Amino acid sequence: MTASEIEAQKRAAAEAAALLVEDGMKVGLGTGSTVAYLLPALAERALREVRYVSTSPRTEEAARALGLAVEPFALAELDIAIDGTDQVTPGNWLIKGGGGAHTRERLVAAAARRFVVIASADKPVQRLRAPLPLELHAFGLEATLARLPEATLRAGTPRSPDGGVIADLHEPIDDPAALAARLDATPGVVDHGLFPPSMVHDVLIAGTTGVEHRRTQGD
Numbered sequence: 001m002t003a004s005e006i007e008a009q010k011r012a013a014a015e016a017a018a019l020l021v022e023d024g025m026k027v028g029l030g031t032g033s034t035v036a037y038l039l040p041a042l043a044e045r046a047l048r049e050v051r052y053v054s055t056s057p058r059t060e061e062a063a064r065a066l067g068l069a070v071e072p073f074a075l076a077e078l079d080i081a082i083d084g085t086d087q088v089t090p091g092n093w094l095i096k097g098g099g100g101a102h103t104r105e106r107l108v109a110a111a112a113r114r115f116v117v118i119a120s121a122d123k124p125v126q127r128l129r130a131p132l133p134l135e136l137h138a139f140g141l142e143a144t145l146a147r148l149p150e151a152t153l154r155a156g157t158p159r160s161p162d163g164g165v166i167a168d169l170h171e172p173i174d175d176p177a178a179l180a181a182r183l184d185a186t187p188g189v190v191d192h193g194l195f196p197p198s199m200v201h202d203v204l205i206a207g208t209t210g211v212e213h214r215r216t217q218g219d
């Protein structure tokens, strides 16, 4: 696949997802280059009374520039959230966080009644593979890193908008559920990029012959 084919696929998946949004909905916006195609597709639809929340300052700024009404995330529930992914397995496990926004992305996805994942054809994998993005508390960072010897701070040591330190875990992911549970129980880990199939309702994967729409069971 060429870079321009991948870009066309990101756009196709994003445009298909934009059609799932209806007037009056409360919508969560993810982060990344695939979501960057979603924003103009939503703006073009000229939907009425849609309220948007964003998972990153980057998305918020781009959405506002297109005239989308982004508000602080102070809603108990969203109708839909749409986001990209770094990897998706046949069983709909995801690795997210390539852009370091995975903590906010999980919070927004978890609040949504429908979480829609958009992907180009380079994102499906048979098995999840490292690196796995992490967000770590800045407080006590050395002690947290000592608990996670396979973790490295991401180049430039980026921080999340909430002050967390972005890192990546370089260990095999043989059992995603077990690894997620271990990380959830590790002091100092704010969040990680493993999103379970139970969170995912739809996966839209664009390929050379169109957009495949996987409808999953979600919760």
Ligand SMILES: O=C(CO)[C@H](O)[C@H](O)COP(=O)(O)O
Residues within 6 Å of the ligand: 030, 031, 032, 033, 034, 035, 083, 084, 085, 086, 095, 096, 097, 098, 099, 100, 101, 102, 105
């Ligand atoms: O999780 C993410 C950001 O934290 C993105 O959704 C993920 O990295 C995919 O990004 P892109 O659409 O640019 O490939």
